[in-house]
Amino acid sequence: MNILFALLSGLVFGFGLIVSGMTDPAKVLGFLDLGGAWDPSLALVMGGAIAVGLVAFGIAKRRTVSFLGLPMQMPAARQIDRRLVLGGLTFGVGWGLAGICPGPALVLLGRGLPQGVIFVVAMLAGMALFEILERRKSKTPIVFHQPGRSPS
Amino acid sequence: MTIDWAGFTPYSALAGGLLIGLAAAIFALFSGRIAGISGIVGGLLRPKGGDIAWRVAFVLGLLAAPWVFATVAPLPVSRIDAGTGTLIVAGLLVGIGTRYGAGCTSGHGVCGLSRLSPRSLVATGAFMAAGFATVFVVRHLFA
Incomplete structure (x- = not known):
């Protein structure tokens, strides 16, 4: 259901x-x-x-x-930190370059537009890069600050 | 600033916005989750048991939307001026930025602001400001 x-x-x-x-x-x-x-x-x-x-x-x-x-x-995360702001700024630059954010990207991909394919592949690569960097960081033994993440 | 009255489409914009709100409402009230596209897609790259099917279903709904829409009404034009290089750079920045910032236009901009979340207000302010600044630089400084 x-x-x-x-x-x-x-x-x-x-x-x-x-x-x-x-x-x-x-x-x-x-x-x-x-x-x-x-x-x-x-x-x-x-x-x-x-x-x-x-x-x-x-x-x-x-x-x-x-x-x-x-x-x-x-989401339970409350803190307004550098991660949140820098992430938002980075996303905004990408959004301003092509005029495409994640939802519309998937619709353009669904339509079968080649630009949609290119954008979504690059977006997934960016997200995968984030996962790799995060996993590497989580292996660092001392964690001073655990940034909260909301599922949005 | 001049306003592009010829391009201004208040009724379709409002109607589309209400539909987006409805989708977020369905997802929150029935599935108990935030309809944040970057989070839903990003979660697929970090597979956890029992956490995959609903993400795939949501994404399939988005992918199928233009096909279902086309059976009811002609699809509106999607004019994409960005070339391949720009699309790749933009896609990478959107991918990494939305994951670091824990959300995009839907998760922070629609759901977060609806939840009156200060965190989402800051994130939305950041990506809007960067979006405005980027278009300004591209169109008016380098043009």
Whole structure:
């Protein structure tokens, strides 16, 4: 049942990305281009998504199990550290270069666009590099600071 | 700043946003998890028992979305101006950055802000600022 809801959620998410214009990198770059002819559309995408999200996560916060009886696994990490900021900045530079973030990348791949294939392969390589660096670090015997990671 | 009124699509943007919110709501309330794409995909590279199937299902839903969509309405255009080199560099940065920052536009930008998480607000501010700055440099400093 959980698998079915994950599939449905991915599908609806993909529909939202397509309808909103997020899968058109030229439009995304139009939003990020404050110095040119600015297209404010994507602010409304965020606004619409957060309007629904505020209600949903408000309900989620008061529950310990989901409607399917599964444990609620909301992120517990609280600390605002260098990792969070540098990671966000790095992601933002990549986003600004191509106008593609992870969700739309997968939709472009699903469409079979060669650019989608190239981007997703590179993105997976970046994620794999992170895993390798993390694994190497976790072998270091002294850990002064254990950064929390949220599943987002 | 000038506004691109011709390119401004408020209704489809809002409708798409509501759908994205709905997807995040379904995932949070039924699966009990954050619909963060980079985290869902990244978790596949760190396999744990019982943790694979739902990730694969979510990704399959995203991959299938354009096909299912095309049966209902024509797919909107996806104009990609970036060349192969740019796509590779951008993809690498997005991959490593979203994992270090523990989230992307969906996990921090949509779910995190909806949860009123200060951590996600900082992350969203960081990637938005870097996105704005990058486009400014590429389009207006080097153009």
